[in-house]
Amino acid sequence: MKRISLIWLLLPAVLLLAAFIVMPTFDLIRASIFDPDFTFKHFQRLVERGVYIDVMWRTVRVSLIVAVICTIVGYPVAMFINLQPKKRQVALLFLILIPMWMSVLIRTFAWIVVLGREGLINDLMIGLGMTDGPVQMLYTSGTVITAMVQIMLPIQIITCYSAMTEIDLDLMRAARVLGARRWQALTRVYLPLSYDGTLTGLVIVFMMSMGFFITPALLGGRQDMMIANLIEFQVQHLNWSFAAAIGIVLLVLTVSMILLLRWTGRFAFRRLLNVGR
Amino acid sequence: MAVAGITFENVTKRYGAVVALDQFNLTVAPGEFMTFLGPSGSGKTTALNILAGFTGITEGDVRIGEKSVVQLPPEQRNVGMVFQSYSLFPHLTVFENVAFPLRLRGERGASLETKVRGALAMVHLEDFGKRMPNELSGGQRQRVAFARAVVFEPPVLLMDEPLGALDLKLREQMQLEIKRYHQQLGCTIIFVTHDQGEALTLSDRVAVMRDGKIAQVDTAQDIYDRPSTRYVAEFIGRTNLFEIEQGQGNGWSIAALGTQMAPLDGHGAAGRTLSVRPEKIRQIGQGDPDASIVFDARVTDVVFQGDHVQYQAVTSGGAPLTFQEHRGHGARLQQAGDALRLGFDVADAVPVQNQ
Numbered sequence: 001m002k003r004i005s006l007i008w009l010l011l012p013a014v015l016l017l018a019a020f021i022v023m024p025t026f027d028l029i030r031a032s033i034f035d036p037d038f039t040f041k042h043f044q045r046l047v048e049r050g051v052y053i054d055v056m057w058r059t060v061r062v063s064l065i066v067a068v069i070c071t072i073v074g075y076p077v078a079m080f081i082n083l084q085p086k087k088r089q090v091a092l093l094f095l096i097l098i099p100m101w102m103s104v105l106i107r108t109f110a111w112i113v114v115l116g117r118e119g120l121i122n123d124l125m126i127g128l129g130m131t132d133g134p135v136q137m138l139y140t141s142g143t144v145i146t147a148m149v150q151i152m153l154p155i156q157i158i159t160c161y162s163a164m165t166e167i168d169l170d171l172m173r174a175a176r177v178l179g180a181r182r183w184q185a186l187t188r189v190y191l192p193l194s195y196d197g198t199l200t201g202l203v204i205v206f207m208m209s210m211g212f213f214i215t216p217a218l219l220g221g222r223q224d225m226m227i228a229n230l231i232e233f234q235v236q237h238l239n240w241s242f243a244a245a246i247g248i249v250l251l252v253l254t255v256s257m258i259l260l261l262r263w264t265g266r267f268a269f270r271r272l273l274n275v276g277r
Numbered sequence: 278m279a280v281a282g283i284t285f286e287n288v289t290k291r292y293g294a295v296v297a298l299d300q301f302n303l304t305v306a307p308g309e310f311m312t313f314l315g316p317s318g319s320g321k322t323t324a325l326n327i328l329a330g331f332t333g334i335t336e337g338d339v340r341i342g343e344k345s346v347v348q349l350p351p352e353q354r355n356v357g358m359v360f361q362s363y364s365l366f367p368h369l370t371v372f373e374n375v376a377f378p379l380r381l382r383g384e385r386g387a388s389l390e391t392k393v394r395g396a397l398a399m400v401h402l403e404d405f406g407k408r409m410p411n412e413l414s415g416g417q418r419q420r421v422a423f424a425r426a427v428v429f430e431p432p433v434l435l436m437d438e439p440l441g442a443l444d445l446k447l448r449e450q451m452q453l454e455i456k457r458y459h460q461q462l463g464c465t466i467i468f469v470t471h472d473q474g475e476a477l478t479l480s481d482r483v484a485v486m487r488d489g490k491i492a493q494v495d496t497a498q499d500i501y502d503r504p505s506t507r508y509v510a511e512f513i514g515r516t517n518l519f520e521i522e523q524g525q526g527n528g529w530s531i532a533a534l535g536t537q538m539a540p541l542d543g544h545g546a547a548g549r550t551l552s553v554r555p556e557k558i559r560q561i562g563q564g565d566p567d568a569s570i571v572f573d574a575r576v577t578d579v580v581f582q583g584d585h586v587q588y589q590a591v592t593s594g595g596a597p598l599t600f601q602e603h604r605g606h607g608a609r610l611q612q613a614g615d616a617l618r619l620g621f622d623v624a625d626a627v628p629v630q631n632q
Contacts (some may be wrong), residue, residue, distance in 0.1 A: 072389035174364035177329050177435075178425065184352075188377075192368045236368040273368070 002057045022101055025251075031244035042245035052230070056249065059226045060257060062141070062216075063209035067202045070156040073149070078160035079190070082167075093161070096154050103153055108215050111147045112138060115219075139221035147215050152208065156201040163197020164190075192272055199265040203258055210254045227253075280307040280464055281342035281432035283328065288337035290323055290489075299489040301337070305467065307432075310459055312468045314476040314512075315486030321469045323489075325435055328467060332352050352381075357426035357434040357464075361441050363418045365410040371397070371421050372406035378429045396424035399458065417445045422453075427462060431477075436468045440475060452478050473513050477501065479616055485509050490515040501554075506632040510552040517553045518599050521546040521628065533596030536573040541628050549628045555587065557625035558600035561618045568620030574598060576615045586610060588615070 032042055033104065046052045055123075081092045099107065114120045115137040123133040137143055175185035213228035225233075227250045234243040278478060283305040290298040300319045301563060305311045313321035326332040327339060330351035346354050357378075365374050375393045376384075383393065389576045397403050400420035419439060436455075458481060459466055463597055469477055476483045477497040483509075484494040493509045494501060504510035507518060523546045524530030528537050529549065540546070561571055577597075578589035585603045588611060592598055600619065611617065 125545070168362065168364065168379045170360055170362060170364045171366060173329075173331055173351070174360060175366075175377070177331075177354070177356060178378040179355075181350075181352055184381065189366060189368075196413045217337075226456070 001231075002175075025074075028244045028247050031241055032248050033245075035241040042209050042242045043084075043249070045242065046245060047250060052246075055225055055227055055230050056253060058224070059210060059250075060253065062145060062148070062224075062255075063206050063227065065145055066152060066209045067206035069145070069149050070152050071160075071198060071202045074153055074156035074201070075160050075194075078157045078164055078195075081157075081161055082164040083169075096157050099150075104214050107151055108147060108218050111143065111219055114141055134268045138219060139224070141220065141224050144216050144220040144224050147219050148209055148212060148268075151215065152205045155208070156205050159201030159204060160194060160198050163200070164194045166197075168244070176266045192269070195269055196270070199262070199269075202265075203261055206261065207254055207258060210250065210257075279342075279432045282307040282309070283311075283433060283465060283595075284340040285324070285468065286337075286338045286340070288324075288327065288339060289335045290320075290327065290332065291335045298327070298334075301490065303484060303491060303494065305465060307461050308465055310466045310468065310479060312431045312470060312480040312483045313475040313486055314470060314473060314483050315492075315608040316512075318488075318623065319486040320489035321471075321486050322437065324486075325467060325469050326405050328354075328433070329356060329358055330436055333605050355429075355431050355433075357429070357431035359419075359422045359426045359434070359436045359439045360458055361438040363410075363442075365418055365421055365425070365552055367410055369410075370406065371402065371408050371410065371413070374410065374421055375425045377425060380431060391429055396428040399427075399461065400424045400454075415443055416451065419443065419451060420454075420509060423458065427458070427464070430462075431464065433467070434462075436466065436566055439468075440470075440472075448475070455479060455497045477513070485512060502628055503627055504552060506551050506630045507552070508630050508632055510627070515555050515599060516553065517558070517600075518629075519551040519553070519596065521551050523547065524613055531570075533591070533592055533594045533598075535594045536570055538570060538623065538626075541623065541626065544628070546628075548631050550631055552627045553621050553625060555599045555601040556603075558598070558619055558621045559602070559622045569623040570626070571618060571620040573619055574619050576611050576613050576617060579611060579613055581610075590619070596603045 023033050033039065035042065035204065046056075077096075081089050081096075084092065112119070116122070117134040117136075117138075119137075122131075125131045125135065126133075161228075171189050171193070175189045176182075180188060211228055212226060213232065216224050216226045217229050227246060231243050231246050231250070234240075234246065283303075285301050285303045286590060287351045288298055288301040288342070301320070302326065303311075303622060313324055323332060323515065327334055328341075328346075330346065330349060330353075334347060337345055340484055341354065341356070359549045365371075366377065368375065368506075372393055375396050376389055376412070379389050379392055393406070397406060400423055402417060402420055403419075405413065405417065410421065413421065422439070439455075440451050443451060452475060455468075459479075468476075468479060478502075480497050483497055483500050485492045487508055492512075493505045495503070500509065501513055504513065504516075510518070516632065519531050519533045521529045521531055524537050527540055527545075529546045529551075530537050561568060571606065573589040573593040575592050575593075576588050580587040580589070585601055587601050589598065589600050
């Protein structure tokens, strides 16, 4: 088959992207700088008001924390699964995926049931006499992060795991017989070989966290507002152009953070390879 | 370099009800090239993994030199190992792959550099240090794996079907290389293979394995010329097997050939079979010296193989038989259907146990 005819395979996807991603993005840019005449006032307002800077910084910070916790918790889990017999791996992956059958909304509500004033944990603690009255857990930053980690964790585990399945486990044996202790085989062979997949997982989790809306809205307080919540707030108040400007900033912020993460990641990888030299 | 021998003493390895290694006993001399030869499931790989420390044992003792290694993890055994799939680290250059065991032993700087270069020079890959493993051919990867396994001068080198993934030409070439390395390094080598040609070419001694036990351990020549059991005779090379019975007096009678012969050793014929290699059977014609055992046969099939011809024949007793003729001095090709007088010397016939 000629190259020229293969191109047609991409046509549906290209049309779809053009109609529903590229066009709307340009429309968003247009909306943010024409109100109704050309103006930068919306971007100016974003930069000048401390409250908006706070929201942006919080969004990046929370997303980064969630991505890092997911990596620290998810990597060992993925490794554990990868080192099980094949049949058990399938069963364990199935367990990991079960939560993803439920919508983010339902999983977020579940946290309210667990953490609320009359929720499971407060009932338990009062019942055991550990505390006199209910402890405030909902509408705190810690709860938002915990819930986001719980929602994102399967994604990071699956991404790490699929990278690890590419590792020939004989390499670990080779490392051992050549003189590496267990942890040396891990840091010098297993870690470098699963590094790319893990970094990809971290970036995916970060990217998705940047756009989180439901969880901070339901579980967070006023002080936990993230960019997506800010956009919704502005849309509610019919500030379409300002909302569009925030959307553009979210996009730019996400893309530049991803580039930064990738760059830092590659730098850290070279350091990792130099361990023991 | 320090060279160490290896001792397996009554080693048994069970996986649940499955016995992978059954009362395994073997002593390998320092510097010896020992091959474990057998089909898959015969326990040869288990024995190797036990030496490397990947597999524990159920009973017995394993010693490298004088020291029992049963309790030692792989990294403390100081053995080199070449894997079937080479297992080069894909994220490291050729140089770093070979340097890997040295760095773990605290080697640094110029001394490390010298040793790695030396090992790469031995396998003729001096200029490949900067390449990544995926930029090498199969044979080159094999060489790097070898360099990496010996660069820290281990007293014992383990090789797990190292040539299995190479094509025939390269495999033969690498066999010669491995022989040369062995002479150069002088270390004890345990070589695992299911390829009998490889075993015969390389080894000082061959241990033929079956069902977790050693069927026979001997020099390559003795394994071929003096197999002790029917299994070994059939596993190594081709052979003709003739039923023998106790005949009149204490002579042996071979029904398939319609002949009698004097007993070959002190033992009786019971439970034994006579093994004769195809190249030991020859045509008896005018001018040819007689052979001790002579019989009639008819050619059923001719397989021309260039330097030699392989004939399938049926004896007058109705037994199928294979014999082989070299085409050195203008020997005439026989045709299917030709009646021949064949024979072999008693010295070339080996009575083997029916196992």
